[in-house]
Amino acid sequence: MTIWNLGSINADLSYSVPHLPVPGETLAAASMSRGLGGKGANMSVAAARAAARVVHLGAVGADGAWAVGRLMEYGVDTRHIVEVDEATGHAIILVDGQGENSIVIHHGANHAIPQDLLGRALSEAETGDLLLIQNETLLQPEAARMARELGLRVAYAAAPFEAEAARAVLGLCDILVLNAIEMEQLQAASGLGLAGMGVETVIVTEGGRGGRLHLAANDWEAERFETPKVTPVDTTGAGDTFTGYLLAGLDRGMPLRQAVELASRAGALMVTRHGTADVIPDLKEVQAARFG
Template sequence: MILNIGSINADFVYSVPRLPKPGETLAASGRALYLGGKGANMSVAAARAGAHVLHLGAVGADGRWAVERLLEYGVDTRHVSEVAEPTAHAIITVDPTGENMIVIYPGANHAIPETGLNPAFALAKPGDWFITQNETNLQEEAAIRARSAGLRVAYAAAPFSAEAVESMTPHLDLLVLNEVEMEQLRDATGKQAGDLGVAQVIVTLGKRGCRLHDHADGWKGRDFPAPPVDPVDTTGAGDTFTGYLMAGLDRGQPIAQAIGLANQAAALMVTRHGTADVIPDLSEVQTMRRP
């Protein structure tokens, strides 16, 4: 099982001719509403990859549709709470090349009740995976609880904060962050991947795939290329990668095999417009052909 304490957002996506500059007003050619949030995206990706995912999160009364959507996509939602704060939302602009710009309002994601941790962790067993991201409260508290219960702990370091990463690394087995975030972490702390005290660090490299830094091979770094595709929207690609990665590890796959499948899922994701609603399922990823 994968236990995920993660964000749940309403994603408002606007198609724009280019990403706006400071002070500029642009007319959008399209608008769509999707289920999103890094936590929800990862839970859906892991569930679509065949894992049992228990999601801990919170929505406002305006977010009941999001919980229903998660359940529809195979996520265990029995520990998603309804709180007084409004459901989180994101404003996302996407240009014709698939690049995006995102503004997030945290809302209920920062009001997950701590009382929900005990009943959720009671369902987990030693060896299960716990994952979280930097979009909610209770990240470190839940990671400490997970480690003490014998769970393996993973952290997706986005939205990036060097302070948040440093507070989480003592509790981690796996850290996932992108190339820019790794540079920011190195600039803030002076530490390379092998200096963080985490057994495995994965740095995603966009269309170039990812790099694994593993204590088992002396932190040399091993690159895993991504299948070449024509992207239309990069939103949610990193979350899809992480969700598929976690599902593979939860099934007991070697990390190289889990990364390979995760790279394929992320590559397929960028050929689609949207977030959680369009994350590919396992059968689609397995039949994907490399050009």
């Protein structure tokens, strides 16, 4: 099986700061680094490192060849990443001493993905494959409809939260992954309860407290799951790592609870590292990790 990921590709410009700034405050950063990021790229790398076959659908500018090369190094199929006139997307990430972050995103090429790319790419998909979408690109509803028509399962990571984007795809996806704050925002914006969202599987993450599963088959009753206890140094990309590992596990035929456990271990290991796509752990590291 294959995971087809319509996703963003960013240059992550990360700054270590003593605390997250308040309005009007100027801070000196202790360090700065540039790495591969974007929720889409992070999830592609995570799924590939979890031993799934991943094809990334996306766009970069003329300045983005390094990002495509980096994705290839991590095992992602990049044949359906195109170069467009817009500059490659980027994110400015501030990380404080407790590992919390604040992020500003410039979409750039991520909002210039040509629609005909969807047809070219998904024409290669097979029934039972999985399409993954997030909110850092356009064309999510079009991709989800096309995937459904072709017999693919559709997973939606509703981040960063956008009410209009969520309403456009809710009835078109099979798996919904989001954090607790995004879940509150979604329910407030849509006015829908779990049963009204039209999604069979909803996974709500709650950071270090684990999270909960809501399944249509279980009448939406919450099932708790735990995450290993760690001391976080940088939470950037942890949710993306969780989602990539989750879908890789499901794509390989794991039961949902087992895939969630694997994803939770990967996410916990991720928050002990500084960076995004470049430091996502591989499957061997996740399986070998020992948590206190």
